[in-house]
Amino acid sequence: QVQLQESGPGLVKPSETLSLTCTVSGGSIRSHYWSWIRQPPGKGLEWIGYMHHSGSANYNPSLESRVTISLDTSRNQFSLKLSSVTAAEAAVYYCARYVTSTTLAYFDTWGQGTLVTVSS
Amino acid sequence: DIQLTQSPSSLSASVEDRVTITCRASQTISTYLNWYQQKPGKAPKLLIYTASTLQSGVPSRFSASGSGTDFTLTISSLQPEDFATYYCQQSFITPHTFGQGTKLEIK
Numbered sequence: 647q648v649q650l651q652e653s654g655p656g657l658v659k660p661s662e663t664l665s666l667t668c669t670v671s672g673g674s675i676r677s678h679y680w681s682w683i684r685q686p687p688g689k690g691l692e693w694i695g696y697m698h699h700s701g702s703a704n705y706n707p708s709l710e711s712r713v714t715i716s717l718d719t720s721r722n723q724f725s726l727k728l729s730s731v732t733a734a735e736a737a738v739y740y741c742a743r744y745v746t747s748t749t750l751a752y753f754d755t756w757g758q759g760t761l762v763t764v765s766s
Numbered sequence: 767d768i769q770l771t772q773s774p775s776s777l778s779a780s781v782e783d784r785v786t787i788t789c790r791a792s793q794t795i796s797t798y799l800n801w802y803q804q805k806p807g808k809a810p811k812l813l814i815y816t817a818s819t820l821q822s823g824v825p826s827r828f829s830a831s832g833s834g835t836d837f838t839l840t841i842s843s844l845q846p847e848d849f850a851t852y853y854c855q856q857s858f859i860t861p862h863t864f865g866q867g868t869k870l871e872i873k
Contacts, residue, residue, distance in 0.1 A: 690853070690864055690865075690866050690867050691810065691853060691855070691864040692864070693860075693861055693862040693863065693864070704860050706860075706861040707861060708861070740809055740810075742809075746857070749816065750798075750815055750816045750819075750857075751798060751857035752800040752812055752815040752816070752855075752857060753800070753802075753810075753812065753855070754812050754815075754821070756809035756810060756811070757809060758808070758809055759809050
């Protein structure tokens, strides 16, 4: 059974870069797409982007200029970097597996989430 | 972006009630619509994918239907563990978007 676990700093200063890592166990990141999704406290879910081990990536246009998702197949991890963060980007950040084929596409496995606060 | 509008935004119901949540898309999304359940402090959990397919391990009291722009999630007989927030999500085109959520509370 695939499991995901986020890790990284819980506090980031405004204008700096948020960096998080998701460790995948029970399965290889050489399959499927690997995604980041965030949720501000008390609010809804926002898709950030995802990446496939082939190098194919897709980002939310609202964040695209500041986001990088990368995969480390040797460590079975993937990471998120979001630059120039603002206080409004404080949220629980989730990593998730994105399963897709010609007829279906969904986020089937999620990490527990990690809260990132943006404050000086 | 495709907007997903859920109704109602909140709902009070009793154990064993039958409840229905709707999700309307701002443009057609075929059946690329998924439903998630989220409990406080937890990650969302996939319930239904491709509009009507029950994810493995999800109780059969959950069902869903729809295509195009209009979708529904039904819980046939509410159990105590079903009180949570429910989100629809479209995977028809990027950016993937979620509905604003429906909070299901105990009456």
